[in-house]
C-alpha cells in the first residue's frame with residue numbers, strides 16, 4: 001500500500017490550523033493531542049504530528065523512526081496526564097481501509113478509562 005499524496009484539507013490538517021474546533025489536551029512543537037469526536041472508550045484521544053506527515057503507517061520510512069518513537073512517547077505521557085497509567089490503556093494506529101483508517105494523516109489513538117474489549 002503506497003503512501004498517498006498528502007491532502008492539505010484533511011480533517012486533522014484543518015484541526016491543526018484551528019479551522020475545525022477540537023478539545024486539545026496536549027501540544028508541543030511537534031505533536032498535538034485532542035479528544036476524538038466519536039469516542040470509542042471513556043477516554044479516547046488522538047495524537048498527531050504537526051505538518052505533513054505520512055498519510056498512514058504504510059508511508060513511514062527509516063527517516064521517520066525518531067518521529068514515530070517520540071509520537072509513542074508523547075502518547076504515553078498524555079495517557080499518564082489523563083490518569084490512565086494505573087489501570088492501563090491501548091495505543092492503536094490504523095492503516096488503510098481494511099485497518100479502519102478514515103483520516104489520511106498519521107495518528108495514534110489512545111483509548112482507556114475503562115476495560116476495553118478484544119482488539120478486533
Ligand code: 5GP
Nearest residue numbers: 011020022035036037038094100101102103
Ligand atoms: P482513524 O479511523 O482514521 O484511525 O481515526 C480517525 C479518528 O478521527 C476517528 O476515531 C474519528 O472519530 C476521529 N475524527 C473524525 N473527525 C473528527 C473531528 O472533526 N474532530 C475530532 N476531534 N475527531 C475526529
